[in-house]
Amino acid sequence: MYSQKKHKLRPAELPKVYSVLRKAFGYQHWWPGDTPFEVMVGAILTQNTAWTNVEKAILNLKNSKKLSLNAFRRISKHELARLIRPAGYFNIKADRLKHFVTFFVKEYQGDLRRMRKESLGILRQKLLGVKGIGPETADSILLYALNKRSFVIDAYTKRIFSRHGLASAAESYDHWQRIFVKALPHNTRLYNDFHAQIVHVGKGFCRKEPRCGLCPLNSFKNQQKE
DNA sequence: GACCAGGCACATC
DNA sequence: GATGTGCATGGT
Numbered sequence: 001m002y003s004q005k006k007h008k009l010r011p012a013e014l015p016k017v018y019s020v021l022r023k024a025f026g027y028q029h030w031w032p033g034d035t036p037f038e039v040m041v042g043a044i045l046t047q048n049t050a051w052t053n054v055e056k057a058i059l060n061l062k063n064s065k066k067l068s069l070n071a072f073r074r075i076s077k078h079e080l081a082r083l084i085r086p087a088g089y090f091n092i093k094a095d096r097l098k099h100f101v102t103f104f105v106k107e108y109q110g111d112l113r114r115m116r117k118e119s120l121g122i123l124r125q126k127l128l129g130v131k132g133i134g135p136e137t138a139d140s141i142l143l144y145a146l147n148k149r150s151f152v153i154d155a156y157t158k159r160i161f162s163r164h165g166l167a168s169a170a171e172s173y174d175h176w177q178r179i180f181v182k183a184l185p186h187n188t189r190l191y192n193d194f195h196a197q198i199v200h201v202g203k204g205f206c207r208k209e210p211r212c213g214l215c216p217l218n219s220f221k222n223q224q225k226e
Numbered sequence: 227g228a229c230c231a232g233g234c235a236c237a238t239c
Numbered sequence: 240g241a242t243g244t245g246c247a248t249g250g251t
Contacts, residue, residue, distance in 0.1 A: 047233040053249055054232090088248040092234085134234050154232045199232060207230090 008165035009220055011183035017217065018190065021197040024216040028196035031144035033058075036112055037069055040104075043140040044096050044132065045087040056086035069110045072101045096132025103130045112146070120148045135173045143195070149188040151180045152195045156202030163206075164217060 009017070032051075033039040038058065045054045060083040061067040066075055081094035101110075107126065108114040115123070120142065127138040135153070142150035153176045162169035167179060184190060205215035212218075 043232090046231090048231065049233085049247090050231040050249070052231090053247095056249085086248060088231090089233090089246050090248080092246055096234085132234065136233065140232080152232085156232060195232090202232075 007220060009161065011166070011179050013220065014180060014183040015185070017220065018184070018194045018197065020216050020219060021201065022193065025197060025200055028193055028200060030192055030196035030199075031140070033144075036145040038067060039145040040100065040141050041067065041072075041097060043137050043144070044100060045084060045093060047089070047093070047096075047137060049088050053086050053088060057084040060084065060086070069101065069104070072097065073105065092132070099131045100133065103127075116146050116148075120150060123148070124150065135177075139177075143188070143191055147188060149186060149191055151177055151184075151191045153177050153180070154195070154199070156198050156206070157195070160198060160202055160206050160217070164220065 031039045031042065033042050041061070042054055042058060045057055058067065064083060065071065066080075066083060072080070077094045077098055080097060081090040084090050084093055084097075087093060103126075104110055104115070108118075118126070123146075124138055124142060127133050127141060128135065133141075139150040139152040142148040143152055153173050157180075158169045158176060161167065161176075167176060180194075184194070201215060201217065205211045205217075
């Protein structure tokens with residue numbers, strides 16, 4: 001498989017890592033979704049699922065004019081599951097979407113502005129209390145739908161940076177998040193784009209071995225003596 | 227046909 | 240707290 005890099009990337013190098021990625025790929029303008037509501041739906045649909053399959057599900061919702069808060073409140077779980085079928089786990093995800101919408105209406109009357117007024121810490125705790133929303137989904141919603149300063153850790157982050165020796169992939173979500181939060185300036189736009197860059201690298205370079213050698217992150221492998 | 231993909235909840239030890 | 244399992248489609 002992949003050759004393990006001898007260089008152990010240090011947290012202090014993360015700002016430089018971002019700078020290299022940003023220079024190589026440009027600002028990513030994430031998340032791929034037209035509205036905050038679509039972003040929140042996408043965050044749940046993409047759980048353990050390829051984004052191409054999520055796109056099909058979202059297209060189904062759009063074509064049947066069901067991609068709105070009011071439509072989600074009215075639609076039956078069975079019908080919702082039918083529409084999101086391409087995204088996989090459709091029964092579970094239909095449940096999770098319903099739970100989220102119930103929470104959104106009960107806590108914030110379905111009003112994004114009210115939701116944004118909540119402090120980050122409280123809001124994150126509340127999101128984690130919704131059945132079907134774990135840390136990654138919560139942080140994705142916070143960062144990309146609500147523009148809150150919450151760093152997202154995902155499978156790409158762990159895969160890429162464990163290969164570069166930053167930490168073990170087996171470490172917890174919170175452990176990984178603390179590394180990035182401590183090492184980076186506390187800046188929402190940076191959090192947004194850094195995660196987007198990570199996904200770009202994960203999809204483009206880190207999955208297929210022949211492309212690994214082309215990844216800009218390889219510029220870090222010889223900068224520290226063992 | 228096997229393997230993988232931007233998780234999460236739940237059971238069991 | 241750690242480990243294992245179910246959930247499911249579509250691309251390679």
